[in-house]
Amino acid sequence: ITGRATAVAHPNIALAKYWGKRRFGHNLPAVPSLSVTLAGLSTLTTVEFDDTLTADELHLGGRPAAPGPLARVTGLLDRVRAATGRREHARVVSHNDFPTAAGLASSASAFAALAFAASAATGLSTAPDAVSDLARRTSVSAARSAYGGFVALRAGEPADEVLPATPIAPEDHWPLRVIIAVTAEGPKDVGSSEGMKHTVDTSPYFPAWVDDAPALYARIHAAVLARDIAALGAAAEASALRMHASAIAADPGLLYWTGPTVAVLTEVRRLRARGTPAFFTIDAGPHVKVFTLPEAEAEVTATLLQIPGVLRTISAKPGGGARLDGG
Numbered sequence: 001i002t003g004r005a006t007a008v009a010h011p012n013i014a015l016a017k018y019w020g021k022r023r024f025g026h027n028l029p030a031v032p033s034l035s036v037t038l039a040g041l042s043t044l045t046t047v048e049f050d051d052t053l054t055a056d057e058l059h060l061g062g063r064p065a066a067p068g069p070l071a072r073v074t075g076l077l078d079r080v081r082a083a084t085g086r087r088e089h090a091r092v093v094s095h096n097d098f099p100t101a102a103g104l105a106s107s108a109s110a111f112a113a114l115a116f117a118a119s120a121a122t123g124l125s126t127a128p129d130a131v132s133d134l135a136r137r138t139s140v141s142a143a144r145s146a147y148g149g150f151v152a153l154r155a156g157e158p159a160d161e162v163l164p165a166t167p168i169a170p171e172d173h174w175p176l177r178v179i180i181a182v183t184a185e186g187p188k189d190v191g192s193s194e195g196m197k198h199t200v201d202t203s204p205y206f207p208a209w210v211d212d213a214p215a216l217y218a219r220i221h222a223a224v225l226a227r228d229i230a231a232l233g234a235a236a237e238a239s240a241l242r243m244h245a246s247a248i249a250a251d252p253g254l255l256y257w258t259g260p261t262v263a264v265l266t267e268v269r270r271l272r273a274r275g276t277p278a279f280f281t282i283d284a285g286p287h288v289k290v291f292t293l294p295e296a297e298a299e300v301t302a303t304l305l306q307i308p309g310v311l312r313t314i315s316a317k318p319g320g321g322a323r324l325d326g327g
């Protein structure tokens, strides 16, 4: 064994959505995004370089992983090997304490934890910007989970050699609550990487999404700094709906929503009409993430649990960035 480290990272939920990559460069986002990193949900990943291995190994939740996830992990490890001149393969063991591949942003925490652990195991920098850039090359949203609190990632430019995320406010800046309404079990149909590529390639609305996203991003950034939930809600819902509009307009259309998804959106707007601060965002899956403030958390949760098709809820608040475990 020539190097071993364990890291923890948390998922993040985008308020300003990333959807689509630049046609140039290494996994550079086409639009700026802004997220909140969540406490309470974690990925724990151990990386162990071992010169007796003949290939990288990946165990997810106690089982050998499928070829797809293993290839992405090897891609990240290849970058670490290239940067350090090492040749050894690695054994990677990862556990999530929340449902994977169900649109709950498991790739963000997974690749942030992997980037941190692989860097620590090989003596590469574990400074958050280095971890963020390394994670971003495999999964863009993972760049944001390197940091805690409220985190921004600008769009990629042709000259970008590196592109890490940037923290804009710490986790105690605003006690936003995120309540995930889980509307299905099991993995989603079309993963985000694949879904956004299909959107870039076939949606006539994709250029409009890219043109419009920076202005929405600016409203979301300002609303987070001002702790203005009404302004944040309006702009964040627009970001999610316009992202999904670009996907729905692909050929064939990409529809992540189910009946219960729409029922939750309707109910969130009804809550708001009654004066309760609640707004939604939706990622590449049928679940809905509802944002609210601590004083309305119980009411929002009870309301969501009464909607037919909502299986359960998961509540989270802003949390910290990726870190070494066991210290």
Ligand code: DP6
Residues within 6 Å of the ligand: 013, 014, 016, 017, 018, 019, 027, 033, 105, 107, 108, 138, 139, 140, 141, 142, 192, 193, 194, 282, 283, 284
């Ligand atoms: C809808 O970061 O999973 O969650 O860069 O291809 O790994 P890759 O995509 P990924 O996409 C996340 C998309 C999203 C919105 C967001 O998190 O900003």
